[in-house]
Amino acid sequence: MPDYTRKVPATPPMLANAPTILALDFDGVLCDGLLEYFQTAWRTYCHIWNPDSEIPPNDLASKFYRLRPVIEIGWEMPVLLRALVLGVPDEKISQDWSVVVLEIIESEKLDTATIGKTLDGIRDEWIATDLEGWLSLHRFYPGVIERLQYILSPAPTSLANTSTQLFIVTTKEGRFVKQLLQQQDVEFSEERIIGKETKRPKHQTLRQLLENALGKAATLWFVEDRLKTLQLVQQQPDLKNVKLYLADWGYNTKAHQEFVRNDPNIRLLSLCVFVQDFSAWP
Numbered sequence: 001m002p003d004y005t006r007k008v009p010a011t012p013p014m015l016a017n018a019p020t021i022l023a024l025d026f027d028g029v030l031c032d033g034l035l036e037y038f039q040t041a042w043r044t045y046c047h048i049w050n051p052d053s054e055i056p057p058n059d060l061a062s063k064f065y066r067l068r069p070v071i072e073i074g075w076e077m078p079v080l081l082r083a084l085v086l087g088v089p090d091e092k093i094s095q096d097w098s099v100v101v102l103e104i105i106e107s108e109k110l111d112t113a114t115i116g117k118t119l120d121g122i123r124d125e126w127i128a129t130d131l132e133g134w135l136s137l138h139r140f141y142p143g144v145i146e147r148l149q150y151i152l153s154p155a156p157t158s159l160a161n162t163s164t165q166l167f168i169v170t171t172k173e174g175r176f177v178k179q180l181l182q183q184q185d186v187e188f189s190e191e192r193i194i195g196k197e198t199k200r201p202k203h204q205t206l207r208q209l210l211e212n213a214l215g216k217a218a219t220l221w222f223v224e225d226r227l228k229t230l231q232l233v234q235q236q237p238d239l240k241n242v243k244l245y246l247a248d249w250g251y252n253t254k255a256h257q258e259f260v261r262n263d264p265n266i267r268l269l270s271l272c273v274f275v276q277d278f279s280a281w282p
Contacts, residue, residue, distance in 0.1 A: 028225035028250030225250020
């Protein structure tokens with residue numbers, strides 16, 4: 001789990017080097033939802049596999065947190081728990097997750113669509129019956145709220161940022177993003193939270209943001225914690241000028257980070273740099 005007591009450098013005055021549009025992922029960039037992921041996955045696991053006890057084993061959560069970066073799609077989360085309960089070694093999960101998940105699905109005759117619907121249903125019921133409890137399992141990374149407030153604040157001087165338009169591009173439902181931000185006294189306009197309800201890939205959303213931008217010289221920076229999402233943006237010829245950042249504090253692995261270090265088109269970004277002025281960004 002991230003160290004939430006770690007000190008984060010103060011944000012220096014805004015300088016001229018700034019994007020026209022800054023698009024940020026939510027989970028894994030601004031907000032840590034690992035606690036909610038585990039609880040929802042465990043409830044789903046109990047529904048599907050009916051363990052003797054609904055109290056998870058002591059070390060299960062910590063292993064899940066460590067291995068969460070292997071997850072590509074939500075339905076895989078309870079399957080990850082199944083792999084851990086069955087004793088599949090962490091190393092095998094890290095290196096061959098696609099093989100591990102396929103073996104479990106086939107050997108136990110599971111249907112991935114059914115797992116996904118079960119997980120979504122359990123989460124929806126939880127939200128409907130205990131929204132405050134569900135929201136309380138989300139925590140913002142150190143310094144990001146202050147950084148958002150600074151970018152969004154009215155310009156007190158000519159140094160302040162008045163040109164960067166801030167957007168959140170996420171697979172989480174926009175209404176929950178808005179509620180979580182409001183709890184932190186961040187007022188974010190709904191039209192700038194582009195969530196799950198839009199039902200379109202993130203690269204299409206980035207394309208739309210550029211098309212809607214005033215002026216042909218608009219610059220877009222995109223911060224995401226999933227390497228595959230950034231690579232999909234890379235594959236779009238018309239988005240070749242989008243500046244891409246992999247958030248190294250999010251749900252990715254050392255292997256993903258090492259890959260990015262050797263990729264000239266994706267930059268590795270640390271949290272202590274993210275909360276600084278844009279001029280400090282790589």
